[in-house]
Amino acid sequence: MRTEGDFIKIREWLLPLSWLYGLGVWIRSLLFKIGILKSRAFDIPIISVGNITVGGSGKTPHVEYLVKLLKEDMKVAVLSRGYKRKSRGYVLADAQTPMPRIGDESYQMKEKFTDVYVAVDRKRTRGICRLMEDKDTDDVDVIFLDDAFQHRYVKPGINILLVDYHRLIIYDKLLPAGCLREPQKGKERADIVIVTKCPKDLRPMEYRVLTKAMQLYPYQSLYFTSLEYSPMRQLFGEEERDVDSLKTDEQVLLLTGIASPKQLLHDLQIHTCNIQQMFYADHHQFTAKDVRHINQHFAAIPQPKLIITTEKDAARLKYTKGLSDEVKQHLFVLPVHIRFMHGQEEFNNKIISYVQKNSRNSILVKAKDDHKSQNGHYPGNRTGTISFRNNR
Incomplete structure (x- = not known):
């Protein structure tokens, strides 16, 4: 351990x-x-x-x-710097916004949560003001x-x-x-x-x-x-696989451009010891030379084989030209999520309570008004109760 x-x-x-x-x-x-x-x-x-x-x-x-x-x-918004994006100033993402314009992490977030506002701005104070004041996002x-x-x-x-x-x-x-x-x-x-x-x-x-x-x-x-880890999915296809389905004779190429891939490597080694590594720097933009190297390296690996990458890397690889058909066919994305080891309910309640007490949310006003209409003796200085869904 x-x-x-x-x-x-x-x-x-x-x-x-x-x-x-x-x-x-x-x-x-x-x-x-x-x-x-x-x-x-x-x-x-x-x-x-x-x-x-x-x-x-x-x-x-x-x-x-x-x-x-x-x-x-x-109504939730996520604001980040948009590291290594090919744009300047404030950008609000929509369903058509390409990854280079907002960066890999923001693109990953918008692709996963289409109903959430995702914006980037190096100046966070300006980004917050835009989210609060612009007509498209002023209900945040x-x-x-x-x-x-x-x-x-x-x-x-x-x-x-x-x-x-x-x-x-x-x-x-x-x-x-x-x-x-x-x-x-x-x-x-x-x-x-x-x-x-x-x-x-x-x-x-x-x-x-x-x-x-x-x-x-x-x-x-x-x-x-x-x-x-959630089930792996093909980046350029529809197939899904559990990590547990990796076979002992299956060759895995772990392809990442993240800051700390060692934990991922360690977790995959629990399932197979046949892992080759191609590690690049965090947020690495894959060049034509990199693509040739990836294609050649993977072609030399004997069958059965596959490539595993992260969601953040997938956001960039999706926009990378020149990947061979063999690479695309065998390229799988491994989604990751967190699990609280204890205190999850306490943490959730702490977050929800803070947002509930400080929100501009119209739900708060509506909850109070609804409660007033149902109880004529409702005291005006009492805080209304809101039912939040607990996604755990």
Whole structure:
């Protein structure tokens, strides 16, 4: 079994540069603290999901979990930076918006949740204003900020910090020696901390050790999640397969361009040891040379075989030209979702309660009016009760 922090590699010779980087981060934090740089609050529920580590900690599946939790009863919007997109300014996605215009993660989100507003803007304050004020989106009830823990210009109502179990911030160092974007003290801004990608067999003693090691304040809540996988589906076809269906003699090419593919590799190795790897940098844009390499590499693998990739990579591969017919026929996408290891109902209630108490949602007004009409003695200063669907 893998242990906490086992993916961390400290480059000791770069520690002097980490000190200089840390000085810059400290100055920026001071400017916010004394008010030279200002954080702006908005009169709409805003929930930020992010991390203080470079690379993947599971932001997208956690945002997707939150979207599923609220979207049946609220008009939900997801606002991100749109990393590596081929556009500028504010862009609101629709069903026809191509991936290069909004980035792979936003494209994945819009493709999965067609009834949710998905927008990108490097300036999050401007993006929030557009979502709240534009005629097409002014009925929005709650906004999720994707990867915005360092974006201090917005003051969210709930700040969720994700910490990878295999890259715990308590063992890491600042860039460039380690992978921290800011000192671990930055976790103090979080209202909720989630340790992600936990082993499914984590023991009660390990929960207690991790809880103590994180050194959170009483106002902060700590949760633990693990990754689970839905059936694989063909990117260029209709076939579906369970991961459990992988045969012992089946050759798998794991093709990814994500920040942290090691957990995925480890999980697949439970099902088969015949895995070859083609790992690219996070958000990698596949070039003609890459495509030739992928085609040639896969052609050389003996049958039976298939390619497995992630949903984020699929968003880019879908727009990649030159993939061979053989590659397209055998290319499967492996969707991932999260599972709370305990405290799921508490977490859900915390999110729902915050949104319910702070929402501009017309459902709130309607619920109160309906209750008044049914009860003539209804006291005007009492909060109405809303039934939210609990998507767990």
